[in-house]
Amino acid sequence: MAELQTSRLIPRGAGMTIDVDAIERELADLWRSSGRFDARGVEVALSRTSVLTLFVYASDAARAEQARELIDQLSSEHPSRVVLLTGQDPGIPGQDQSATEVSIQCKLGVAERYAPCYEQIAITLPADGLDLLPSLLIPLTLPDLPSFLWWCGPAPLQDRRFARIARAVDRVILDSLDFARPVRDLVHTRRLHDQLKPVDTIVSDLNWARIAPWQEMTARVFDLPHCRWALDAITDVWVVSGRYEHLPPNPSQALLFLGWMGSRLGWEFDDAVSRPDGCCISMSDANGQRIEWNLCFEPYAARLHGHMLSVQFQARRDSEQATFTIARGGLDRATVKLSAHNRQQQLLDYAFHHALFDLRRLLVREFQALAADPLYEAALAEAEGLARSVEPWLI
């Protein structure tokens, strides 16, 4: 597939202002002047198809580069207006000279008459540019289409200005895997969620989407008639998450997973104690039966830091006993495998591949979800309480 790309730099105005009108004007001019012929000289209709506006905030140049690559992949399948906002690293001089760049990129299919195109606007923000963000987001949003802000990097959740920025879009996408202080920031996320509820801005967390395969596999175990009994008879759960040695443990995924199960099954928090490799949370179900939830961290490579690696449930009722193990496996660790055993035999051997471990797919899922997710809200509320209880040991 050939590519047609045209771009233009817009110098900063007086006082380093970012001229939104100039951005729109230059974009309109680019549309008028773009080549409309493919390599064979055949006329091609440039087709601007947009289903959303995506703002991406990258906290530094390295993240911006990573985000730009991802946007290119996403946009070739999903043309949208993309606005890449890059924060400045105060340690690097001369960045204020950067200009805004506008571009149109089109993919020309072989022998096709239509070329889907997308607009990209790249803006380097002045130092401490949080204040001016809402004034950029609102006028650059395409009318009548949903707007998303993907915060690529640690979000300043404790900064009051962050809620004001989030209000300018329909959905703000965080990633609790990137949280600087994971346990504390989970608590702040809940607060942000409550602040934004009256204005209908939805908060979502890519890490919540990452646990979808674990949720699906867990639900599937108990969908089975011959395993259903075990759901009311869970006694012990072991969750193993990866930890990169140079980073503090990140229990966000595990806490959201436990928050989900707890909110669905009506489990009540009892107490929490520290363990050498993590912590143990005790809960009770509606019948008062105690469930020990063991959260452990295993040393792992940086790419799996904070990711759940396995979950094991043990259930016991009268003479029946069963163990269900869900684990990530395969070359890319994207295969989720379930095995179930009772005292005598293997009950199940089941596996599927899950694309939701891939960041591009995670974002795709976010773009398709326009409504709030009540499961996430309930899980986050539960996880916030649990985070407070384990905070002393997992900071």
Added chain:
Amino acid sequence: MTRSTTLLNPLREGLRLERIPDPCVMVIFGASGDLTRRKLMPALYNLAYDGLLPPGFSIVGYARRPMSDDEFRASMRKAVERFSRRQPIDEGVWEAFASGIFYFEADFADEHAYPKLGELLERIDRARGTGGNRIFYLATPPDAYELIAERLGEAGLAQPADRDSWVRLIVEKPFGRDLQSAIELNEHLLRFFREDQIYRIDHYLGKETVQNILALRFANTIFEPIWNRTYIDHVQITVAESIGIEDRGGYYDRAGALRDMVQNHMLQLLSVIAMEPPIAFEADPVRDEKVKALRAIRPIRPDEVDEYTVRGQYGPGFIGGQPVPGYRQEPRVDPNSQTETYVALKLFIDNWRWADVPFYLRTGKRLPRRVTEIALQFKQVPHRLFTGPAAAGLEPNALVIRIQPDEGVSLNIAAKAPGPRVRLRTVSMGFLYGTSFLVQAPDAYERLLLDCMLGDSTLFTRRDETEAAWLPITQILQGWAEELPPLFPNYDAGSWGPPEAEEFIARDGRRWRRP
């Protein structure tokens, strides 16, 4: 309707997959055949890969060829490696998927084999928790359908063993050779299976864009008010294939384009374009409206076939710069064959919405490009403000629904070209599904197999639909049988069909689109 075990599980509520199928066994008759290798097994593996199959899902391949379970698994693995859209094969997924694949060696006619098949299914139920739920897939030549259904019925396998389990039968097209044989086939199947157990598969209905026609029509307010004889001049449905008959000469020479494409795929497309809004997006309301549209097709008397149809057969020619043989030179084709490889039809739907609006249908093998599209050509404006050079070459509005390739919708409208003088041009507002939605569309078989497991028959054809579709086709076949066939071959491979087809539509003051 399927029993739902998932309601009992509070963890299921609110997840992306609100419903997953009950654990079940799929028995594929004709397991060593091409359909199993190319379509069914890759589709089932893709469903497993995406986590859409239930735990315990099992497959029993039924065929005559001697083979062990392991040999069958190995041959299916090769098929998946070659034909699955998911590459490379995920070892973890394959291992779990393959552990549920079994082989059963027997002749379809062997009445002693079916009780043994029943015993195998019961063993699988016990070992894998499939709970007596069965799908029997007839991936066999059509002449085996009645026999297999009968043997299943005699062995007590056509009905579920208890209230909580289900049994379904999937039948591939062709559903008969004409109206009478379709009625006979349906009646035979219904001796052993209830209509709600029978899933007649037409893979065109599994295509995303075909389903999107319903969304386009009934989820938007702007189209339905103009979707009628007041605004639409005519409709063109084109299913063009650049391929020949490949290795299907034996079958195709007995079927021809009218039976192979028009009776099923094209009339299904026509019915979703022409149907009235259903009262709900559910199996029976949707199919009720499709049947009404099919029943409203104006009959073509045998003496009218020349007026309403054109037949063609391709001779040698060039496709993509390569020489290709004529139809009569294809393997397993009678060198004097009178079978049509091209059909053009003009149909009318005699109802309030479509009275006097012609539906032009054309399909052919060895046409210049592979394309399936439906074009609704709107009428000219009632009073032409723009005439002469200003409007030279201006086409009336057209809404074009592209089914394949590059699924999408485009609307052709008139606009003023920039400049001091008024000159109008036709511009196309295009919307490509592939570029506006991010997820790769599943193969039609994946969608349909999953729907069958879920007990959703919306995208399968009901008995009355197949029979309503056979009626006009049978009338045409009778008319053709009563007259001398055209002088075949009458179009070159790589052309848009016989010249008679151009004259056929030109008589009405219209012309075929060049899709």
